[in-house]
Amino acid sequence: MKAGASQATTMGFSTLDGLVMSTRCGAIDPGVLLHLLQERKLSPNELADLLYERSGLLGVSGISGNMQTLLASKDAAATRAVDLFVYRVGREIGSLAAAIGGLDTLVFTAGIGEHAPVIRQRICETVGWLGVALDKELNANNKELASTGDSRVDVLVIAVDAERAVAAELLNFEAG
Numbered sequence: 407m408k409a410g411a412s413q414a415t416t417m418g419f420s421t422l423d424g425l426v427m428s429t430r431c432g433a434i435d436p437g438v439l440l441h442l443l444q445e446r447k448l449s450p451n452e453l454a455d456l457l458y459e460r461s462g463l464l465g466v467s468g469i470s471g472n473m474q475t476l477l478a479s480k481d482a483a484a485t486r487a488v489d490l491f492v493y494r495v496g497r498e499i500g501s502l503a504a505a506i507g508g509l510d511t512l513v514f515t516a517g518i519g520e521h522a523p524v525i526r527q528r529i530c531e532t533v534g535w536l537g538v539a540l541d542k543e544l545n546a547n548n549k550e551l552a553s554t555g556d557s558r559v560d561v562l563v564i565a566v567d568a569e570r571a572v573a574a575e576l577l578n579f580e581a582g
């Protein structure tokens with residue numbers, strides 16, 4: 407966001423692009439899709455099911471698409487999926503910061519963003535180079551402002567309200 411307007415997002419034409427998600431793959435080399443269609447002979451429906459329902463954290467871990475379950479597991483495959491998630495979020499934050507010419511606020515929201523302090527902490531460590539400094543105690547207590555006083559970037563934890571945002575956009579659209 408810049409001056410209140412969205413400048414860039416990780417999702418694209420569909421909800422498959424961008425970050426690795428619970429059961430959706432996120433960004434993937436189109437060559438993989440060609441390989442699955444041409445060499446592995448998947449049908450379009452099978453490919454859609456694989457990409458939407460059986461990929462992401464679930465596909466990588468083979469255990470679950472639920473972050474809470476993965477964090478509670480000692481299985482190396484669960485750790486690999488969590489590590490991938492943190493790595494991908496860190497890369498996307500760097501990319502989005504570049505798109506808007508720098509970062510003054512980082513907002514965590516929704517399922518993982520609001521409820522998984524350990525993931526917030528790990529992500530903030532990976533983007534420390536952008537001037538993000540998290541206060542461990544504020545973060546652990548899910549405080550709305552979770553950065554240290556001298557952090558160059560404010561870190562906020564804000565409850566998602568996607569339905570309200572969608573409704574506001576629709577009202578705007580109707581009015582226009």
Ligand SMILES: Nc1ncnc2c1ncn2[C@@H]1O[C@H](COP(=O)(O)OP(=O)(O)O)[C@@H](O)[C@H]1O
Binds near residue numbers: 473515
């Ligand atoms: N206390 C928690 N610790 C870790 N992960 C959590 C916790 N509570 C919810 N989550 C994770 O949030 C995700 C669900 O988020 P959800 O709100 O359904 O979707 P979204 O974030 O896409 O809106 C799941 O992966 C779930 O494990």
Ligand SMILES: CC(=O)OP(=O)(O)O
Binds near residue numbers: 421427
């Ligand atoms: C679009 C989107 O965020 O979907 P989900 O909440 O299922 O990840």
